[in-house]
Amino acid sequence: MGWVLPRPPHARTSRAGTKGLQVLRFLVRRLLQAIPTLLVLSILIFAWLRSLPGGPAAALLGDKATPEKIASLNHTLGLDQPIIFQYFRFLGRALTGDFGNSLVSSQPVMSEIGTFLPATIELGISAMILAVLIGIPAGYISARFRNGPVDNVIILLTLVGVAVPVFFLGYMMQDLLAAPLGLPSQGRQAAGLDATAITNFAILDGVMTSEWDAVWDAIRHLILPAFALATIPLAVITRITRASVLDVMNEDFIRTANSKGLTQQVVRRRHVLRNGLLPVVTTIGLQTGALLGGAVLTERVFNFRGLGFLLAEGIERRDYPRLQALLLFGALVYVLVNMLVDVSYGIIDPRVRVR
């Protein structure tokens, strides 16, 4: 066969139809691969629920637990039945989103999640946008001026960034930045503001109803918590971008591109950056995990009423129905986001699909 030229990574498949089918097949395969994981996860969560202090019924009833109530709840939950039946009942309830009522608010946990989710999505996406918008250029600059003073400062900042406890950083921003910058440090909305809530996405609602003061207010409330939440993903994205750009710069195809006389600009933009960003996409998915954990701390500090706030309150009040649903939900979101990233990776980089 002799010597085969490697395909350039951004080469496109010739026919669009084939490509669409390829992506679809890839998507279905990835979805199917997630099922065993989710099943094992459900078994673990079921085991977790069974080992809660005092047993699940006592944990779910909280302060209201009396022997009679526990016995009757045990019966309703089917805890007097064989364990395998119990697991399938649990699975059935989890699939239909029935996690019981929160001990704190007495509302169904699922409807709580529905109400609070938009706040966390807004905060998480803002933080991720900040991390990407700052992290990728910073990492690229760091790589271009490798071992120079700029590079050293950026690396040091990324190392410090992951060493600062997130909740402490949040308090520091509240204390030192909120007043000088004139930014609110608590909650999602100014007290007197009469904003219409449709979707609970504060910015989206404002845009839909053309209440521009509400949009501005929502953005101002997002700035500090989003920056606090963004630090760790920002540090990680910066370092991954730097490492990956450095890797790509040493590749043969960069030397080829340079020696065939392409301008530095074209080489950097089309060859270095494009290939260097592939690992960064993956990192963005993985950092969702850090975001979910960080949101618990950030939302607590800023009284930003989202899922993290709900979880922190649930821990303080030992609200097990809420904890159970939120932990399962968090793991689910993490798995799904990573799957999405994986799929997008397959779309960006054709090599992944054919493997």
Added chain:
Amino acid sequence: MNTLLNKKKEPIDKLAAAAVGKSLGREALSRMLRSPVAITGGVITGLFVLLAIFAPLIAPKDPFARTLQGEVNLGRGIIPGAQPGFPLGVDDFGRDELSRLLVGAQNTLLVGVLATVIGVAIGIVIGGLAGAFGGWVDTVLMRLVDVMLSVPSLLLAISVAALFAKPSQWTVIIAVSMVGVPIFARLLRGSMLVQRNSDHVLAATSLGVKRGAIVFRHMLPNSLGPVIVQATLTLATAILEAAALSFLGLGDPDPNRAEWGIMLSKGAKQFLDVRPELAYYPAIAIIVVALGFTLLGESLREALDPKNRR
């Protein structure tokens, strides 16, 4: 699970494959001694460990004695600051802050080290079994590990900590250690799989060495390099995660316990308006120590990376 979490595994597996080889250890050491990053990390870590060990001897005052309690008035927002005999002032119970920080170093190191050691130990058992036996044992154990990896680390720690009716220092240590388990398990399995097919294992097998001896004398010792790198990095995250658990109310509620994470979360939550130093001191201590472990771990990783060999 083969979806994106593969990407979480990849760096672990890469690290596992990286540090297999013999003279690498000595070469890595000499490279570390020339690197300013490694030396900085080493000095910080060394000082911290020394401080922690000798804390009870160095501490100028009894860290539990509520000497100046009479001068503390939380209602009026008064916590006495620095004064003769109390160079860093006192905490909300009128106890010497400097002595508490010093003794706190000991407890912080204890939490970090124990959480890491437990994580490494369980991880080594799981990863070692998977790597030594392969086949269905490997499949079952790794599926479990992958699911643990698929839960965001702080959420995993929270769910473990919530299993205990009463929080204590031990529940924090166990919860934090669980975060490391899947990472160490994958790491060890990865480097053991690389070695199963290596020449020195083949040689030992053909010489008739028993399987157990091969695993314990040949494969395991040669797989420990990446585990040590990861453990150094885990020491930093363990201290940070323990602080986060304290902040969320899952930490040790004993008011006598002096540990930086507990001191920080209490200071940041309650006394930022009264005496912010009560948050600043432990925060600076945690940041410096976490940075020290990270510098040390990163330079170890770089030194062990065969790509950097000349």
